[in-house]
Amino acid sequence: MDHKWTLLALLLCQVGQVTASLLLPSFSADVIDTGIAAADISVIRYYGGLMGIAAGVQLVLSAVAVFLGASVAYRIGQSLRADVFGKVHSLALSQVQGFTVGSLITRCTNDVLQVQSMLIMTFTMIVVAPIMGVGSAIMAVRQDVQLSWLMVVAVPVLAGIIGFLTFKAIPLYQRMQRQLDGVNSILREQIEGIRVIRAFLQQSRESTRFETANTDLTDTAIRSGRLMAMIMPSLTAVMQLTSVALIWAGASRVRNGVLEIGSLIAFLSYVALILIAVMMLGLMIVMLPRALVSARRITTLLQSPVEVARPRIPDPCRPMARDCTCGSRTWALAIPARKRWSSKRSASISAPAKCWASSARRARGNPQFST
DSSP states (O other), X not given: OTTHHHHHHHHHXXXXXXXXXXXXXXXXHHIIIIIITTTOHHHHHHHHHHHHHHHHHHHHHHHHHHHHHHHHHHHHHHHHHHHHHHHHHHSOHHHHHHHOHHHHHHIIIIIHHHHHHHHHHIIIIITHHHHHHHHHHHHHHHHOTTTTHHHHHHHHHHHHHHHHHHHHHHHHHHHHHHHHHHHHHHHHHHHHTHHHHHHTTOHHHHHHHHHHHHHHHHXXXXXXXXXXXXXXXXXXXXXXXXXXXXXXXXXXXXXXXXXXHHHHHHHXXXXXXXXXXXXXXXXXHHHHHHHHHXXXXXXXXXXXXXXXXXXXXXXXXXOOOTTOOOOEEEEEEEOOSSOOOEEEEEEEOXXXXXXXHHHHHHHHHOTTEEO
16 A cells, blocks of 8 residues: 555544543643632643643644645545546447446546545544544543433434435435536537537527536435535534533532532533534535445446457567678659659668568558559
């Protein structure tokens, strides 16, 4: 793998920045419960300094991770486009007609772009989401075990919503990519045949044809967009209701003296981090169906067998013997099509004797070329 060291550095940066973000609510709880409650300025300064250091480390590591992730994603996209371009040039004419030219253009441009965008999201955000979600859940359990049971109810509900919307979105994205192929094909035909279209006054017919394909693509895109637009409000509603339930249950525990205020605030902060992680997954779900369809289309093209055999490279010419030299020969080139003149040139050529015999045979087979 060409990018294994870069990906390893990316993973370490992501783990480091998530760890720093997970320490911030814990430091905040110590500031409230230990420093503010006891009016100890030194404790407040100590934990405040730790919070500043953690925030700075998180910022630097996050910037480095974004840079590395974007670099790897763009390089993979460059390599993928080159592979698709080379594969298209190796296909037979029947295979090109089977895929259609519009589909091949889409696979080399839009499909690769979808995969590349998904890789950027994966390297910069999606890697963070599971680490942040699991880490926040562990830190939340450390703050209070009984309040954590509310998360056991919320997480399956979120998973069910994401799974249902993804299941509904994949067929729509498959249809949309096929319709995009059709739009590209129609547009290419109209650009190449614009003179014929104008000569036979077919502008209205071609406009109607393109409008129909464009409308179908737009309708499918709107349906899939509306379906994906339901993800973020649904996730936000579930997580906000969970936060309200946590505040209600945590307030009673604070009143009874079982839970401290700083621990409750830290618990809510960890719930917010879980919400951020789930939103990151939601963004991935928005892009994942279309990226999977594009990746499947690219894989189908790259794995298609080549029906045209590569030309056999002839054996290199053997070195000519030193004593094999022919004298001067006069070559005459007769121009057909009623041209009553010919061009004769004389040259001294050194070549094996069998080369002259081969040239003579070719000359006898071609009436336009004689010695």
